[in-house]
Structures are given as structure tokens and as C-alpha cells.
Amino acid sequence: DAKTTQPNSMESNEEEPVHLPCNHSTISGTDYIHWYRQLPSQGPEYVIHGLTSNVNNRMASLAIAEDRKSSTLILHRATLRDAAVYYCLLSGTYKYIFGTGTRLKVLA
């Protein structure tokens, strides 16, 4: 079965870049890689997604390894509002598999 693995927690200083890793070694060829983030007692918020190429949007960048077995969410300048749990997930044909998430702590 497909599975995603993330570190439980990470810390970053405010205004510094943050690299959040995700391993998905069992990814299938048609699976998309998505990232969401969640604040306490709220639903997850979409951040970014991609298939093979690196992706950028106003919130973050997504770097996908050439073999697609891992990816990295990049927050270019962390702010206190970026403190949340970040989930990597695989989305494909009749499957949508979330990892257990990384809790990001941003230090002022």
C-alpha cells in the first residue's frame, strides 16, 4: 500500500526558509503529491500540489525528486502564521492517503 512518511516536528526561526521533507517510496506513476496545512481545531488548508516538475505558488514551492520517491515543501520565509501541522499526501486513482504530518514551530 502507498504510504507517506514525515518527521513528527520541526523548528524554524522567523523569516528563515523552511524545508519540510516527505518520503513516499511506494508512489505510483499517476499519483499526485499534495501538501496541506492544518491549524488546531480547523480543517486542512490546501498549500500546493505537483506530479513530476517542481511547482511554485504564492504560498510555497514544491520540489519533487527525480525518482518521485520524496518531495520537499519549501516555505521561503517562515512567519509566525506558518506554525501549523503540514501534511504530505498521495492522490491517485481511487486513493487519497495522508501522512501523519509534521508540526512546524516558528520561533520569533
Place this chain on the structure above:
Amino acid sequence: DGGITQSPKYLFRKEGQNVTLSCEQNLNHDAMYWYRQDPGQGLRLIYYSQIVNDFQKGDIAEGYSVSREKKESFPLTVTSAQKNPTAFYLCASSIRSPGQFGSNQPQHFGDGTRLSIL
């Protein structure tokens, strides 16, 4: 503003009771989903629906039931057969991916319903 509304925010159930969680969206999305989240864990898919009058079981459907009679509504019933129903329940919707589910379309989530057993 378009979005997803889940109600109630908190719900309590007695042993042996069925309870129904509401999920309404005004995003005009065809696809809707129900997830369960336990403390410190990721989301697990309960049921999903790609179109009105059709729905499919997810990874943990036992003890749950759904209906999809209207495009904007996807209620979830937690039955007495669900032995450990205490959890945070999240509803989501997305544009339908033709021919497959959820692949490249972001999901929009509600703010969840927290269910507890009395």
C-alpha cells in the same frame, strides 16, 4: 463567500445511538469526502462521492453510512456499530477528476465536527 459548512461543531452521543453529521457546500463541486482524524494522526478516508446518488467506501467505512441526494449536501451517519466513534470528522469537496477520484484537484475542507461519547 463560497465554502463548506459542517454542523454542529461539537456533538455528543450516548452508547447505542446513531448520530448524523451535516456537511453543506456552495462551491458547486461534484466530489465530496468524509475523513476521520484521531489525535496526533493524519486523516483517514471514510466515504467519498463523485456525483449525486453515487458514493464509494473509503479505507474505514465500517460503522458509517452516507447519502448524496443533493449536489451540495453529503451527510454522514455514525451508527451504533462504530465501536470507537470519538474523533474529529472532516468533510471536503473538490472539482471532480474525470475517470478517477481526487487526483489533481485540491480539496476544500470544512472546520470539522468533534464527536464524543457520553
